[in-house]
Amino acid sequence: xxxxxxxxxxxxxxxxxxxxxxxxxxxxxxxxxxxxxxxxxxxxxxxxxxxxxxxxxxxxxxxxxxxxxxxxxxxxxxxxxxxxxxxxxxxxxxxxxxxxxxxxxxxxxxxxxxxxxxxxxxxxxxxxxxxxxxxxxxxxxxxxxxxxxxxxxxxxxxxxxxxxxxxxxxxxxxxxxxxxxxxxxxxxxxxxxxxxxxxxxxxxxxxxxxxxxxxxxxxxxxxxxxxxxxxxxxxxxxxxxxxxxxxxxxxxxxxxxxxxxxxxxxxxxxxxxxxxxxxxxxxxxxxxxxxxxxxxxxxxxxxxxxxxxxxxxxxxxxxx
Numbered sequence: 001x002x003x004x005x006x007x008x009x010x011x012x013x014x015x016x017x018x019x020x021x022x023x024x025x026x027x028x029x030x031x032x033x034x035x036x037x038x039x040x041x042x043x044x045x046x047x048x049x050x051x052x053x054x055x056x057x058x059x060x061x062x063x064x065x066x067x068x069x070x071x072x073x074x075x076x077x078x079x080x081x082x083x084x085x086x087x088x089x090x091x092x093x094x095x096x097x098x099x100x101x102x103x104x105x106x107x108x109x110x111x112x113x114x115x116x117x118x119x120x121x122x123x124x125x126x127x128x129x130x131x132x133x134x135x136x137x138x139x140x141x142x143x144x145x146x147x148x149x150x151x152x153x154x155x156x157x158x159x160x161x162x163x164x165x166x167x168x169x170x171x172x173x174x175x176x177x178x179x180x181x182x183x184x185x186x187x188x189x190x191x192x193x194x195x196x197x198x199x200x201x202x203x204x205x206x207x208x209x210x211x212x213x214x215x216x217x218x219x220x221x222x223x224x225x226x227x228x229x230x231x232x233x234x235x236x237x238x239x240x241x242x243x244x245x246x247x248x249x250x251x252x253x254x255x256x257x258x259x260x261x262x263x264x265x266x267x268x269x270x271x272x273x274x275x276x277x278x279x280x281x282x283x284x285x286x287x288x289x290x291x292x293x294x295x296x297x298x299x300x301x302x303x304x305x306x307x308x309x310x311x312x313x314x315x316x317x318x319x320x
Contacts, residue, residue, distance in 0.1 A: 001028065002027075005092075016031070099140075124276050190220065191217060203221065222249070265293050268295070293305045294310045
């Protein structure tokens with residue numbers, strides 16, 4: 001099997017674990033990625049051409065590598081098609097939304113280069129798209145030999161425009177569990193919250209629920225956002241400010257020591273007209289560290305958490 005994956009994600013070497021694992025299974029794997037990408041520290045970095053653990057990395061020239069818009073950078077069409085023709089893949093999976101230009105470019109190349117296309121999507125709520133984006137999405141989905149959704153909601157949206165075709169639910173990236181999930185011993189119930197401080201994340205619900213607990217507890221909040229001042233005022237009104245620790249936004253290596261302190265992770269998210277809990281990476285990281293998750297029954301949280309935690313009705317403080 002010769003397979004290629006087209007995505008901005010794999011420009012970062014830290015995200016290539018899946019590619020190396022596939023290469024280890026005997027597949028010929030290539031990742032077509034932008035030649036320049038913006039790292040987490042907001043610096044532009046160049047992608048090196050070559051081999052990474054058996055996976056071939058093929059940088060494609062792009063325009064606007066630092067663009068934050070939904071379309072991302074513009075990929076060089078000729079360079080993209082030339083790289084696909086030289087690698088000669090049997091199948092190409094595009095891990096970008098099917099309404100994006102890069103997905104349409106790969107779909108148009110499929111008949112000429114003679115590969116089977118797999119379309120991927122994270123979008124879990126219907127969203128307004130321009131006419132051009134709608135046409136691109138329809139063309140990509142109808143051209144695909146297979147559909148992959150980051151969760152079941154995303155897969156359902158993809159499958160609406162396509163009849164019987166191979167389908168799967170598979171997040172684009174996984175999490176490497178630690179070799180040892182060490183636990184701290186303590187008398188208090190230590191609750192973790194990791195996420196952006198915005199109303200849809202439901203942190204206010206967590207504070208109201210904790211205020212009703214009859215045993216000793218503390219909450220550690222990792223994240224920042226526009227709702228922080230309002231949330232600080234809420235804990236002051238509830239009289240529980242002494243039991244809340246604000247860590248601010250932390251990188252993954254800064255968060256790592258906290259996992260061993262948490263007895264559980266709380267994700268009391270709310271669905272809005274334009275947002276739903278789709279990727280659930282924080283829940284996956286918690287479970288990888290042996291931390292059970294208490295999550296709202298919304299978005300993809302129930303299917304991700306499964307039986308490894310507790311699912312409560314959305315917005316129900318008593319249940320939480």
